Amino acid sequence: MARNVSVQTRIGFTIAAWAIALLLFSPILWVLLTAFKTEAEAIASSPTFFPQTFTLENFGAVQDRSDYFKHAFNSIVVSVGSTLLGLIIGIPAAWAMAFAPTKRTKDVLMWMLSTKMMPAVGVLIPIYLIFRDLRLLDTLQGLTIIMTLINLPIIIWMLYTYFKEIPVDILEAARMDGAELWNEIVHVLVPMAVPGIASTLLLNVILAWNEAFWTITLTSGRAGTLTAFISSFSSPQGLFLAKLSAASLLAIAPILLMGWFSQKQLVRGLTFGAVK
Amino acid sequence: MGSISLKNVKKSFGEVQIIPDISLDIKDGEFVVFVGPSGCGKSTLLRLIAGLEDTTAGTILLDGEDMTKAPPARRGLAMVFQSYALYPHMTVRDNIAFPLKMAKASKEEIDKKVEYAARTLNLSSYLDRRPRALSGGQRQRVAIGRAIVREPKAFLFDEPLSNLDAALRVNMRLEITELHQQLKTTMIYVTHDQVEAMTMADRIVVLNAGNVEQFGSPLDLYKKPANRFVAGFIGSPKMNFVDGPEAAKHNAHSIGVRPEHFKLSKTAEAGTWKGKVGVAEQLGSDTFLHVHVDGLGLMTIRTDGDQTFSHGDDVYLTPDQTRIYRFDAAGKAI
Numbered sequence: 001m002a003r004n005v006s007v008q009t010r011i012g013f014t015i016a017a018w019a020i021a022l023l024l025f026s027p028i029l030w031v032l033l034t035a036f037k038t039e040a041e042a043i044a045s046s047p048t049f050f051p052q053t054f055t056l057e058n059f060g061a062v063q064d065r066s067d068y069f070k071h072a073f074n075s076i077v078v079s080v081g082s083t084l085l086g087l088i089i090g091i092p093a094a095w096a097m098a099f100a101p102t103k104r105t106k107d108v109l110m111w112m113l114s115t116k117m118m119p120a121v122g123v124l125i126p127i128y129l130i131f132r133d134l135r136l137l138d139t140l141q142g143l144t145i146i147m148t149l150i151n152l153p154i155i156i157w158m159l160y161t162y163f164k165e166i167p168v169d170i171l172e173a174a175r176m177d178g179a180e181l182w183n184e185i186v187h188v189l190v191p192m193a194v195p196g197i198a199s200t201l202l203l204n205v206i207l208a209w210n211e212a213f214w215t216i217t218l219t220s221g222r223a224g225t226l227t228a229f230i231s232s233f234s235s236p237q238g239l240f241l242a243k244l245s246a247a248s249l250l251a252i253a254p255i256l257l258m259g260w261f262s263q264k265q266l267v268r269g270l271t272f273g274a275v276k
Numbered sequence: 277m278g279s280i281s282l283k284n285v286k287k288s289f290g291e292v293q294i295i296p297d298i299s300l301d302i303k304d305g306e307f308v309v310f311v312g313p314s315g316c317g318k319s320t321l322l323r324l325i326a327g328l329e330d331t332t333a334g335t336i337l338l339d340g341e342d343m344t345k346a347p348p349a350r351r352g353l354a355m356v357f358q359s360y361a362l363y364p365h366m367t368v369r370d371n372i373a374f375p376l377k378m379a380k381a382s383k384e385e386i387d388k389k390v391e392y393a394a395r396t397l398n399l400s401s402y403l404d405r406r407p408r409a410l411s412g413g414q415r416q417r418v419a420i421g422r423a424i425v426r427e428p429k430a431f432l433f434d435e436p437l438s439n440l441d442a443a444l445r446v447n448m449r450l451e452i453t454e455l456h457q458q459l460k461t462t463m464i465y466v467t468h469d470q471v472e473a474m475t476m477a478d479r480i481v482v483l484n485a486g487n488v489e490q491f492g493s494p495l496d497l498y499k500k501p502a503n504r505f506v507a508g509f510i511g512s513p514k515m516n517f518v519d520g521p522e523a524a525k526h527n528a529h530s531i532g533v534r535p536e537h538f539k540l541s542k543t544a545e546a547g548t549w550k551g552k553v554g555v556a557e558q559l560g561s562d563t564f565l566h567v568h569v570d571g572l573g574l575m576t577i578r579t580d581g582d583q584t585f586s587h588g589d590d591v592y593l594t595p596d597q598t599r600i601y602r603f604d605a606a607g608k609a610i
Contacts, residue, residue, distance in 0.1 A: 169357045170361045170363060172355075173357060173361035175328065175347070176328075176348050176354060176355040177349075177354075177422065177426070178349045180347075183378060188363060191365045
């Protein structure tokens with residue numbers, strides 16, 4: 001039965017929702033507006049809302065100084081590569097945990113999740129030394145591996161949650177129909193879990209795209225992604241605010257667009273299983 | 277060929293023993309029904325034969341070949357699940373074709389077999405639909421179609437009709453029986469419904485707490501139950517049991533009389549039990565009377581539908597002396 005909601009309540013909720021949305025969006029809006037201002041206007045003591053003199057020179061400047069396209073390419077390689085690698089490892093792992101659990105499965109899941117609670121800086125030195133010895137510092141391979149590792153618990157947890165919703169009878173039917181494990185996963189499990197796998201993929205691309213700690217620490221010139229690109233524009237001195245905004249805008253634009261176009265999928269994926 | 281032999285098969289889940297020790301021989305082409313109350317291990321036994329569960333001990337032979345450790349895909353059996361277990365992302369055609377694709381059959385062969393199965397099961401006009409666009413009965417037919425195209429050594433049915441309504445259940449029961457007569461392939465059918473068991477089976481396995489209580493033809497089980505459990509489980513309404521002095525008169529620990537083996541009258545006769553009618557369930561063709569018999573408790577009597585009794589009527593029951601079942605203290609038939 002539909003619940004009766006008064007007009008006042010509905011207006012109240014609508015205003016509150018818009019206010020929260022604007023609050024969350026305001027930094028992005030500020031970056032967007034500042035990117036088109038001159039440096040002088042960006043730091044003016046009486047700040048302007050809209051650019052008084054609309055300029056594109058910041059974009060040219062950041063491309064000239066630190067090659068946006070190379071960093072963007074690195075970001076794509078690392079975020080997509082680490083997500084695909086994570087799915088290749090995560091799908092069989094989540095299958096095992098969801099459909100062939102042992103007494104220790106819950107413990108393993110909790111342990112994986114607990115690694116996300118540890119501050120990254122806690123393992124910085126060992127990881128740095130391992131990367132140095134394996135010659136993985138400032139390489140796309142190294143960055144892809146570390147991104148896969150830090151996001152793997154989330155990938156496995158999400159997939160595990162989706163897989164748990166799939167009736168085991170259907171997988172057993174596939175086994176009875178002559179499907180070996182590989183066919184069971186490829187022809188039955190994966191197509192049925194497409195919404196879950198898609199939202200796992202999207203979320204992990206976003207997480208890897210936005211990751212800054214490991215990217216800045218483990219890369220310098222060659223394998224730096226867009227987060228390293230932005231950080232190179234933050235400087236304690238000089239006129240940099242408009243350029244930093246332009247760099248930020250360039251860095252977040254692709255992922256913002258991707259999020260915008262896939263928001264339905266993301267919301268569906270993130271609330272999957274919440275309501276039967 | 278499709279003979280199935282279980283030799284001393286045991287199954288435990290951790291500390292819990294589900295099947296203590298079962299040996300069975302199912303002949304090629306037989307329709308065998310596993311029947312028993314909930315939790316008696318009948319589905320587990322079917323899953324052990326299917327290979328969906330590992331045996332704790334014992335051997336499973338299919339056509340004389342040891343398949344105890346073989347994965348389900350290699351056993352050459354087909355299974356129909358209670359939940360239908362259709363692939364929701366595939367059309368009916370792809371669902372039925374799936375086992376053939378797994379067996380790497382040619383496209384012509386797949387098309388031919390899918391068309392044949394669809395014709396046999398009246399599914400031809402639904403081939404391009406998804407399972408969610410089908411009714412329960414149609415879904416169950418697709419599940420059976422998927423099983424047929426494999427041409428398996430044996431079909432395994434795990435309570436396939438329990439999700440259907442009563443009228444459809446009767447129809448599907450007939451269809452499955454006809455299918456068996458047509459294909460002559462071994463079928464094992466799990467149910468808790470003794471009517472299904474009696475009407476469909478060549479032989480019935482009555483299970484209780486993981487043990488085989490009796491394995492025989494439906495009429496054998498009805499006429500010569502091996503023990504009190506089988507006597508009580510087979511037959512509807514269930515057999516009436518009497519303990520104590522009345523049973524001692526027949527040199528037994530307890531005696532059983534089926535509801536249909538009573539003579540009923542409203543006047544006293546020699547050797548009769550007197551009682552009062554509690555509830556009279558009128559089905560039209562039959563009437564089931566629940567009679568409170570003095571000193572013996574509640575008894576169910578089947579009588580013809582024309583008899584009219586009402587609550588509180590005095591009645592006299594005379595059990596048919598030639599059809600009294602006698603049991604010893606352990607419940608075994610004497």
